[in-house]
Amino acid sequence: MSADATHVIVGGGQAGGRAAEAMRAAGFEGRIVCLASEPERPYERPPLSKGVLTGEAAESAVYLRTPAYYAENGIEVWTGAAAGHIDREARAVALTDGRRVPYDRLLLATGSRLKRLPVPGGDLRGVYYLRTLADSRDLRDALAPGARVVIVGGGYIGLEVAASAVKRGCAVTVLEGAATVMARQLAPELGSWFAEQHRARGVDVVTGAQVAGFEARPDAPERAGAVRCADGSVYPADAVVVGVGVAPATELAERAGLTCDDGVVVDEHGRTDDPAIFAAGDVTRHPNPVLGRRIRLESWQNAQYQAEAAGRSMADVPTEYRVVPWFWSDQFDQNLQMLGLPEGWDRLVWRGEPDPAAGFAVFYLRDGVVVGANAVNFGKAIAPARKLIETGARPDADALADPGTSLKTVLKAAG
Amino acid sequence: MADANVEWHPVIKASELEDEEPEHARIGDTLVCVVRVDGQIHAINDVCTHEYALLSEGFCDDGEIECPLHQARFNVTTGKCTAGPAEEDVRTYQVKVEDDQVYVGLPKA
Numbered sequence A: 001m002s003a004d005a006t007h008v009i010v011g012g013g014q015a016g017g018r019a020a021e022a023m024r025a026a027g028f029e030g031r032i033v034c035l036a037s038e039p040e041r042p043y044e045r046p047p048l049s050k051g052v053l054t055g056e057a058a059e060s061a062v063y064l065r066t067p068a069y070y071a072e073n074g075i076e077v078w079t080g081a082a083a084g085h086i087d088r089e090a091r092a093v094a095l096t097d098g099r100r101v102p103y104d105r106l107l108l109a110t111g112s113r114l115k116r117l118p119v120p121g122g123d124l125r126g127v128y129y130l131r132t133l134a135d136s137r138d139l140r141d142a143l144a145p146g147a148r149v150v151i152v153g154g155g156y157i158g159l160e161v162a163a164s165a166v167k168r169g170c171a172v173t174v175l176e177g178a179a180t181v182m183a184r185q186l187a188p189e190l191g192s193w194f195a196e197q198h199r200a201r202g203v204d205v206v207t208g209a210q211v212a213g214f215e216a217r218p219d220a221p222e223r224a225g226a227v228r229c230a231d232g233s234v235y236p237a238d239a240v241v242v243g244v245g246v247a248p249a250t251e252l253a254e255r256a257g258l259t260c261d262d263g264v265v266v267d268e269h270g271r272t273d274d275p276a277i278f279a280a281g282d283v284t285r286h287p288n289p290v291l292g293r294r295i296r297l298e299s300w301q302n303a304q305y306q307a308e309a310a311g312r313s314m315a316d317v318p319t320e321y322r323v324v325p326w327f328w329s330d331q332f333d334q335n336l337q338m339l340g341l342p343e344g345w346d347r348l349v350w351r352g353e354p355d356p357a358a359g360f361a362v363f364y365l366r367d368g369v370v371v372g373a374n375a376v377n378f379g380k381a382i383a384p385a386r387k388l389i390e391t392g393a394r395p396d397a398d399a400l401a402d403p404g405t406s407l408k409t410v411l412k413a414a415g
Numbered sequence B: 001m002a003d004a005n006v007e008w009h010p011v012i013k014a015s016e017l018e019d020e021e022p023e024h025a026r027i028g029d030t031l032v033c034v035v036r037v038d039g040q041i042h043a044i045n046d047v048c049t050h051e052y053a054l055l056s057e058g059f060c061d062d063g064e065i066e067c068p069l070h071q072a073r074f075n076v077t078t079g080k081c082t083a084g085p086a087e088e089d090v091r092t093y094q095v096k097v098e099d100d101q102v103y104v105g106l107p108k109a
Helices: A014-025 A067-072 A133-142 A156-167 A188-200 A251-255 A300-314 A379-390 A397-401 A407-414
Strands: A006-010 A031-036 A075-079 A083-087 A092-095 A100-102 A105-108 A112-114 A127-129 A148-152 A171-175 A204-206 A211-217 A220-229 A234-236 A239-242 A246-248 A277-279 A284-288 A293-295 A326-331 A334-339 A347-351 A360-366 A369-376 B006-013 B023-027 B030-037 B040-045 B059-061 B064-066 B073-075 B081-083 B092-098 B101-107
Touching (some): A014 A031, A083 A251, A127 A133, A133 A239, A156 A171, A156 A239, A156 A326, A300 A326, A347 A397, B006 B030
Parallel strands (some): A031 A075
Antiparallel strands (some): A220 A234, A326 A334, B092 B101
């Protein structure tokens, strides 16, 4: 791509920001325009449910780069700029405010949007969702000492918000519909262990709870005052937080006629079925060569490295995205890391007693092959576990379970 | 290597080190990661340059340490960051061994 070419990025989140950096670092000398619909330059979202929410971390720590970085690298970040339409014929993006930006190559980094809970009372004030920095600020103000906070959804976000709310002195209830928390991510045994960790710190964790609606406060009918469940139970609340997942923001791509399948379908370089259009981050359904299938991920790792691969590829440095999916969550003093997308596992191997002070790991095996791993306060297990997954190794399960046998030894023996 | 400019601090017995099994040491306010690779002992600053985490709690392989928190990697000989999300290298320190005692050299204040 020549120096007079223009690359337009739709989306000013982590993926959009990292892709811009990557294309510049890979030698693209043309114009880069990053359209950020929020009033913020690109930032990372993990702290929004943790340090930024408790107030322990400075908001400034979330940004990928200083404004000076973008100026020095000739990256135009247009904040408050929402894309409304892609004109593939003319190769231009139309903004909702009427502006138009022509592109030679386009990157869709539109991310995810929140799933709303379609229940009576869902539009009442005092019902919070968490996605943006502004959401985190609003929720932080609601997490006042003594406030009763009812959280709908016991996934990462719900549980991280629960831990943050306890830190801020709130009385916290978590309502989860499934039989255990983090049911989509963890083996039920480990989910139950996490639920107990929360209960030990005062969180009322209710599983199998079917939320039927939010009730208005008698003294302030515009505000939610309670959460009602299908079994008739009622949980009074000063603040309700809903964390029931996200969906890929594919609307622009769909309207533009790009192939979508629960995500914008891209190849290993992040390219869509239009050679001039790439996609990055949460919004993509991309091939994972390690797992041997197409996947969509909602993760920091994906927003970082899939975006980097797409950005480099746009700069004519074709770069394959090849990782073992990796996620983390921090709840109280528990650092949980997860590797792989274990499916159909038939054996769980615990390495070490479930003692957060010493740290421990859990391995997911299918026909003896390691297909996933979790580590609690035990990050040291992640690198060897990743190698086990990458190589399709069949380690000795007894050695894997024995904290006295180093994972390096297990790895070498399985190699 | 002008030894006059460094102060030597005993940190660990060489015989207690295992290959590629990093150890943590604290010298005043300085946190140090000591690791032996192929018989050579190296010392680098123990704090990841990305976010706070001790590299000595990470995994060492092929002469590099992977941070236990976000998987940044550092070369234990040069301190160079070889994989993100960190961007800055970690400091390296001189090492000497006398009578099985490993010393780390910190610049004199």
